[in-house]
Amino acid sequence: GAGVSQSPSNKVTEKGKDVELRCDPISGHTALYWYRQSLGQGLEFLIYFQGNSAPDKSGLPSDRFSAERTGGSVSTLTIQRTQQEDSAVYLCASSSIRGGLAGVGTYNEQFFGPGTRLTVL
Amino acid sequence: GENVEQHPSTLSVQEGDSAVIKCTYSDSASNYFPWYKQELGKGPQLIIDIRSNVGEKKDQRIAVTLNKTAKHFSLHITETQPEDSAVYFCAASMGDYKLSFGAGTTVTVRA
Numbered sequence: 001g002a003g004v005s006q007s008p009s010n011k012v013t014e015k016g017k018d019v020e021l022r023c024d025p026i027s028g029h030t031a032l033y034w035y036r037q038s039l040g041q042g043l044e045f046l047i048y049f050q051g052n053s054a055p056d057k058s059g060l061p062s063d064r065f066s067a068e069r070t071g072g073s074v075s076t077l078t079i080q081r082t083q084q085e086d087s088a089v090y091l092c093a094s095s096s097i098r099g100g101l102a103g104v105g106t107y108n109e110q111f112f113g114p115g116t117r118l119t120v121l
Numbered sequence: 122g123e124n125v126e127q128h129p130s131t132l133s134v135q136e137g138d139s140a141v142i143k144c145t146y147s148d149s150a151s152n153y154f155p156w157y158k159q160e161l162g163k164g165p166q167l168i169i170d171i172r173s174n175v176g177e178k179k180d181q182r183i184a185v186t187l188n189k190t191a192k193h194f195s196l197h198i199t200e201t202q203p204e205d206s207a208v209y210f211c212a213a214s215m216g217d218y219k220l221s222f223g224a225g226t227t228v229t230v231r232a
Contacts, residue, residue, distance in 0.1 A: 004164065031218065042125070042210055042222030043165070056219070091164055095218070110220070112157075112164025
């Protein structure tokens with residue numbers, strides 16, 4: 001079946017402009033996550049959605065970053081007034097229910113999309 | 122918060138040889154340790170994981186070991202093949218959705 005998809009695959013923007021990144025999770029997955037992957041760095045957690053609610057926004061680096069999810073499906077990550085340090089690959093992941101250990105032998109795996117490479121000039 | 126360190130950052134091996142990647146974590150409450158493989162242009166994919174109540178786990182050519190006392194865990198790939206070339210990430214979790222990732226290891230398998 002279809003995996004997690006993200007668009008655009010690449011985005012080049014000028015400093016100060018706003019950008020929107022889109023994530024389409026696997027159909028039926030209620031949990032959705034955004035991560036940022038900077039050059040030479042591991043994945044940095046940004047935000048977690050359960051349904052349309054975001055119980056954990058602790059990873060958003062500043063108030064220029066926001067995200068929403070509608071209909072329990074598609075999510076949009078918006079970065080306002082982009083800065084050069086925002087340049088990174090933004091990854092989205094989804095899981096069938098809340099990710100994590102769920103009893104013996106069960107882990108709710110997060111499935112990742114291919115990412116959006118954002119370049120801020 | 123949890124801090125995961127991963128070494129080496131790059132690793133080049135001859136086809137057929139073994140590759141070992143090591144990670145350390147800081148929070149003794151972490152109890153779940155997955156490994157991800159990221160191929161060029163794709164998102165990371167879970168390849169193997171280990172729980173804190175297990176010392177070693179093997180799946181065909183890959184294996185993971187965990188030393189809770191020392192707070193480190195390792196990925197071992199035996200009989201490496203060209204398709205093993207990728208970036209590998211370790212991660213640690215306290216059993217919930219939040220994963221703390223290492224910086225990644227770029228593995229190149231030379232034919």
